[in-house]
Amino acid sequence: MNPALSLQPSALSAVHVTLDDLIAMRLRAHRLERFARRVGGSHAAVHASRFRGRGVDYAESRAYQPGDDIRQMDWRVTARTGRPHTKLFQEERERSVLLVISCNPGMRFGTRVRFKSVQAARTAALIAWAIALSGDRVGAIGYGPGLNAEVKPGGGVRGALRCLRALVEWDGITRGATATVPLSQALQRAQRLARPGTQIILLTDGFDCDAAAEPALSLLANHCDVAAVLLSDAIEHQAPPPARYALQSESGRVMLDFSAQRTRARWPALFDERREQLVGMLKRRALNSAVLDTHAEPEPVLRTLLGFDARRRKAG
Known part of the structure; x- marks a missing residue:
C-alpha cells in the first residue's frame, strides 16, 4: 500500500528522513520549550526538575x-x-533527555501522509530542539538491522544537530533491510549511556518488543524516567474498504482479501496484540505512553509526555 502523499510537500519527505525536514521542526519547538523546561529544568534553575534519580x-x-x-x-x-x-x-543543573528510536523495517510503513519511521524522526527532532532551547542536553540511540549507533547527550544547537544528522544517517543505513532488532537490545544500551535521572523517550511502533525487554525496562526505570511514543498508522486501527489488495512482503507478492466481514473485524486486533506486550510492560510500571498516528502532528502528544513526570501520580 502506498502512503497518501497529498498532504505532503514532497514524496521524498514522506518516505525518507531528510535533514531539511528535521531542521524545519525548530520553528515549532518554541511552542514546546516551556514544557521541556518543566521536565529538564534550566541553567538558571528557574523551573523545578521533575526528574527522579541522582546526579553524579x-x-x-x-x-x-x-x-x-x-x-x-x-x-x-x-x-x-x-x-x-x-x-x-x-543534583545536576543540566539534565539529559535520551531518545531511543526504532529504525526496524516495520517502521517503514504508512498509508496516511508519511511512514512511521519519518514520523518518529520528526517527533525526535521536535524534542531535540525543545530540549536544546531549554538549555539542557539531548542524545539518541538508534536500533535496527546493521545499526549500533548512539549520540551522547549534548547541549545547545550542536547537540540537537548531532541527533538530527544521526537520524538521517540511520534511516539510510537501515533502508532495504529485513531483519528486526529487538527492543531489549536498545534498552540495554540505554542503561549504559543514561545517567541517573535521565529522561528516556522511546519512539517505536511496539512491534519489536520481546520478552527480554521487560527486565531491561525495569532496570532502566529504577533510575530514569521512561516514557514512550507509540507510532501507528490509520490502517492498523480500521480495516480498508472491502476488496482484494496486493502487497509486497519479505516473501514476495501476497494478496489480502478484505471482502469477508470476519477478516475486517479481526484486523485491528492483530495490531493491538502485537503492540500489547510493550503497552503492558509500561502499564505495569506506571510509565506514561501515548499513541501517535502517521497523519497527526506530534505537539499534543509531546505536551503530555514533556509537561508532566513520565511516572503517573497514583490516586491517594
Whole structure:
C-alpha cells in the first residue's frame, strides 16, 4: 500500500528522513520549550526538575532510610559508625533527555501522509530542539538491522544537530533491510549511556518488543524516567474498504482479501496484540505512553509526555 502523499510537500519527505525536514521542526519547538523546561529544568534553575534519580557529584552521606538505593550505600561510613549510611549526590543543573528510536523495517510503513519511521524522526527532532532551547542536553540511540549507533547527550544547537544528522544517517543505513532488532537490545544500551535521572523517550511502533525487554525496562526505570511514543498508522486501527489488495512482503507478492466481514473485524486486533506486550510492560510500571498516528502532528502528544513526570501520580 502506498502512503497518501497529498498532504505532503514532497514524496521524498514522506518516505525518507531528510535533514531539511528535521531542521524545519525548530520553528515549532518554541511552542514546546516551556514544557521541556518543566521536565529538564534550566541553567538558571528557574523551573523545578521533575526528574527522579541522582546526579553524579557526591555531596554527603546520611543515615540510611527505607527506600534508599542499596547500590548507593556508603560502606566506609557504615563500617565506622556501625549504622547503615547512604551517599547523596548533588543534583545536576543540566539534565539529559535520551531518545531511543526504532529504525526496524516495520517502521517503514504508512498509508496516511508519511511512514512511521519519518514520523518518529520528526517527533525526535521536535524534542531535540525543545530540549536544546531549554538549555539542557539531548542524545539518541538508534536500533535496527546493521545499526549500533548512539549520540551522547549534548547541549545547545550542536547537540540537537548531532541527533538530527544521526537520524538521517540511520534511516539510510537501515533502508532495504529485513531483519528486526529487538527492543531489549536498545534498552540495554540505554542503561549504559543514561545517567541517573535521565529522561528516556522511546519512539517505536511496539512491534519489536520481546520478552527480554521487560527486565531491561525495569532496570532502566529504577533510575530514569521512561516514557514512550507509540507510532501507528490509520490502517492498523480500521480495516480498508472491502476488496482484494496486493502487497509486497519479505516473501514476495501476497494478496489480502478484505471482502469477508470476519477478516475486517479481526484486523485491528492483530495490531493491538502485537503492540500489547510493550503497552503492558509500561502499564505495569506506571510509565506514561501515548499513541501517535502517521497523519497527526506530534505537539499534543509531546505536551503530555514533556509537561508532566513520565511516572503517573497514583490516586491517594
